[in-house]
Amino acid sequence: MTDRLLDWYDSAARDLPWRRTREPYAIWVSEIMCQQTQVGTVIPYYERWMSRFPTAQSLAEASEEDVLAHWQGLGYYRRARMLHQGARAIKDRQWPNSAKEWQEIPGIGPYTAAAIASISHGEAVPVVDGNVDRVVSRVNLLGGTKASRHAPVRRWAAERISPERPGDWNQALMELGAKVCTPRNPDCSNCPLASECKAHQTEQAGHFPPPEPRKETVDVQLFVRVPVRGGRFGVRQFTSGEWWAGLWGFPISEGPESGPSFLQFRHTVTHHRLHIVASLAHEEEGEWRWVSLQELEDLPMPTPMRKIAKAAATLF
Secondary structure (H helix, E strand, O other): OHHHHHHHHHOOOOOOHHHHHOOHHHHHHHHHHHHOOOOHHHHHHHHHHHHHHOOHHHOOOHHHHHHHHHHHOOOOOOOHHHHHHHHHOOOOOOOOOOOHHHOOOOOOOOOHHHHHHHHHHOOOOOOOHHHHHHHHHHHHHOOOOOOHHHHHHHHHHHHHOOOOOOOHHHHHHHHHHHHOOOOOOHHHHHOOOOOOOHHHHHHHHHHOOOOOEEEEEEEEEEEEEEEEOOOOOEEOOOOOOOOOOOOOOEEEOOOOOOOEEEEEEEEEEEEEEEEEEEEEOOOOOOOOOEHHHHHHHHHHHHHHHHHHHHHOOOOO
């Protein structure tokens, strides 16, 4: 099984920029970016990031605003802040050499630690993500929830990991889940594990793993005030505990503004459905950072605020 999977990976693996190196920092960045984001979407952001922050040292020395600006568009900005904190923590210490040591770095959990350690350091430690969970669940007809399957999935992967090529083995399992053993319409005829796959043999691949219970979507109403003065816009940096902490945007009000709205739209963030109403507010004063349209475009802003900014700019 191991040899067949690796042979398949050698011939079918996608040519991704982070697969052209074993450098720990590059692998670290790619793994954080690929969390909750499709690989095809990540590639241009990864290349831009590595051009601006080619080393952990350069990232550690950058301002948070610069870091968030180069993450802009990927969403889930907490990932960028944790990557930044991790780079600062690692700057003045010896680099980790094992998955256990990598977990001592802020923002790095078991999955990311295992990925870096196996790919960069050749440590035979398995990686379990959504793709691996799906592949192993089908091979073994494992039911239950993703959390209940984690231990048996990890044990199965650990027992079969290639000691000579642990990083490639982990990436092969993930690649198989991404390209062949997909959530819907798996391509079993081209799967190197088909002969061992119980789901394929019993024609149940479409039923494994069982779907996770859906989290209820929460509706949130946000009223956004766009301060304007002399052709400039008033913005503020959101603080900890607020939506989009660390990013810049227009102030959010508790209720609707007195003036007419110029934009209304919906935006989904994780399990929240935001109903956003934006209104102009002509102000002579205000504890805002007053910026021109060009300066506004250069600030790290969440997608909804960027949409409001573009709509507001057409009004002048």
